[in-house]
Amino acid sequence: MKKLPAILFAAAAAMVMCSCGDADISSVTMEGEKIKSASKGVKITAVTDNITKTTGNPLISNIFCADPTAVEYEGRLYVYGTNDQQQYEAVGAEGSNTYEHIKSLVMLSTDDMVNWTYHGTIDVGEISPWAIASWAPSVVSRVEEDGKTHFYLYYSNSGWGVGVLTADSPTGPWTDPLGKSIIDGNTKGLDGCKTPFDPGVTIDDEGTGWLSFGGGEDSARIVRLGSDMISLDSDIKKIPSSYHFEASELNFINGTYVYTYNNDWSTHLKWNYPKTERAPACSMAYLTTKTPLDPDSWEYRDYYFKNPGEAGMEYSNNHTHLQKYKDRYYLFYHSLFPQKALGTEGGFRSLCVNEAVVDEETVTIGRVNADKNGAEQIKPLDPFAVNQAETAFSSADVSYNYTDVAGNMTVSSSADGGKAAVVWVKGADFGSGASSFAVKAKGKGRIEVYLDGKDTLVGAAEFDSKDMKIVCAKLKKKISGEHDIYFVISQNAEFDEWQFVK
Template sequence: MKHIKSLLSLALALALCACSAGKPADSGASTDQPAEFSPDTAFTLGGNITETTPGDITMTSLTSISSKTTAEGNPLLSNIFCADPTAVEYEGRLYIYGTNDHQQYEAVGAEGSNTYEHIKSIVMISTDDMVNFTYHGTINVGEICPWAFASWAPSITSRVEDDGLTHFYLYFSNSGWGTGVITATSPTGPWSDPLGNSLIDGNTPGLDGCQSPFDPGVCIDENGTGWLSFGGGTDGARIVKLGSDMLSLDSEIKKIPSPFHFEASELNYINGTYVYTYNNDWSGHYENWDKEGVFAPPQCSMSYLTTKTPLDPDSWVYQDYYFRNPGEQGLEYSNNHTHLQKYQGKYYLFYHALFPQKSLGTTGGFRSLCVNEAQVDEENVKISPVTGTREGVSQIKPLDPFSPVQAENIAACAGTAYSATEEPGDMTVSNGTNDGTGAWLAVRGADFADGATRFAARVKGTGRIDVYIDGIDGNITTSLEFSGDDWQTVYSSEFAALTGQHDVYFVISDGFEFDSWQFA
């Protein structure tokens, strides 16, 4: 056995010597060569890929009409009026919905007033970092539900049903007359009308004096049971258990004893407790206040009650107010409507405010969505007072510029217009200034890591995109010029490497649609 081991050792040594003899001497330098750039593998935006061609398109000036800068988180949308927020999380993204004040604005113009009668659609946006928001367009409730007078103040929830799909249930105010519901199996639609009429309206038995059964607030508890709150006016708050289909009522309608009740119902379910939030009225609340141990709420602020047994009116306990009127926080006085949402381990309070409208050339009462962090004691189910600010919230994750990014994913913009594609919730961006100036859009917190040296965009039409880093006042990092009747991906020539985390600005000419972009 020892003799055999010796022979094997000798054979192995001879083999190693033979292999070494065939290797070149080590020069001390690597022979690896960088991979040759290939746009077909570097970019995944789709369509034909071509390199930019220098042309004669120029942009001599930029529009400055915007309601925010990239340093400000609020409002969420720079140039679209939207109010009465609600939200639902799906596959890691947060989808936010609201009353489409912009539809009223487009109907009556900058000199008109927001009296809501033209609003028959709901705005959809989403985010995964809380500072860059993707505009998904609108839900045309007037077309989906031709019986509806209006669509205001939505409230949304979702649940995985027996078919294995996540179903979304979006309840909306059918003016002050009632509450309707639409459904979908995607957070951006397509949406359908399952009932063909209101779920609740002025003809519903058991309202017991509720004059305006609108402003719905929905939640699903730990047992999978749905609950719907609603109601406006003095002594108008109501709650009902929903049927297993989320489209019917499965209990008597019961009162919620909410002091100085006005509107803006919402429901949350936190640690086995039902949390009802609402907007109290504009009257003075300090006279005849009878709640011991808690101060009367300020005028038109947001208050909340809690219970373990929502159909027992006597079980509801008034806790406190948690959000003053935006006007008391330097954000201009308005009506008040909030949505409390937990996302990625933090609580956020979504609300609306009027302060952006002046910078967009109107004082007609057109509202904009905002968000600030909220502190919630889940163990004791207590909401600390929330302060509204123009700064908004911090970015919770960097944006990845090496993956395709939709052009309508924006932190701030000016002069942009949007067009819907055939895909529900998908939009393109274009220059909507109509005066020859350049429009711009920007994203916050793009992480270029060790370096990006090329840029590409999916476009259709004839135009130019100038890319700036950390501000439009500096030098252009790269540009694209292009022309074509079909969708194409156009990429830039090589530029000095971008590294680290930056805000990215895109200045766009008129004459084309902008679908998406990517760095490599």
């Protein structure tokens, strides 16, 4: 694992106390009882150095997850994935990721592409006890007659079929509208598709939903969904995807249906598309059509993404999601490269993203190169807004706690030896200045604030409460301009939200 700057440790060890008597409580907009920070005898004498990443990829480095999908809602991008962390916790660092323990899906979100909020998991095993497993989700949303945005999340029920969950919030609570698979091995019309899994869903410009699925050679399939999005409304048709392996996904771009898939691990020596370069083993390729139920109408276009192993990020299976967000296209994928730094080589994957180039006029996906840098920050973080403690660019020895609110988590220190944990937030713009800050927290603890890994503490909030309180503290000096923020969290503290005050 990466080490935090030594100067940060020195600052933590110094235990500089901050004046808190003049904190501006009235300007804090977090909801709850507000109190001023006061000395409770809590000292931070050591801080963990297990920072989990220093580059943009992976999105979240302390939770293994894979097989991404995404949907935009109210200006935020919500990303979902297979919860490899559940398998890791079941088999341990010496075990292997053979997926059988995975019955949940990970939820993340962002509005700047570098600071990611961890919303916990969707417990598919509890919601759908009939399901064998839950892998490789695909999600869409639409506004319905009740005025609400409804979310439809399809997932692989192991290799046997596809399940579906619904919600009217991107973080749930989620429900199972069918109590069974929407497609499985017993579905009529599969025509030789033995593994009807790995769903890909899209809604076209007429409001019609489409579902693709299937694993193995000659097994890509597509079907039109009913108006309720949870029934089938056509015969199942083939998509002629050569060397097909898995990882179906659908997009609808400029009146065109785009089907993406993972081709197999063979050398592809027999190549039937002379106008295109032979696709590398286990790369991602795409086809397009205007009439998705006509197998002959699908046109093979090209491969657009090599296996991440080709970029030195370790070879693994391959699964991508193409997403337009804030007028840019992004390619989400997974990679194995973080696992060694996290103490395992069992095949546990992590989500990554890089910017993609898509020509919407010709519906052409440019080649995307995987790298550890990831996407650039597309806007500064607003430190004067209410921010979640579980929002981070990186972290060190943080554990998550569920709350009564779906999708809301709190963070605590899981560091050994009584050390404090770290949450690192990137690119916060303080503008002309902040004079105070507040944290929503409970326990007997202390939360310290550092900027850019510099050698002095700029603020600290101390508290002793069994219930969540908004603890306000005066900064040692006014903060202005753009900075990274490091929150250092003592043992026995549970941290929910934070906000700076001008």
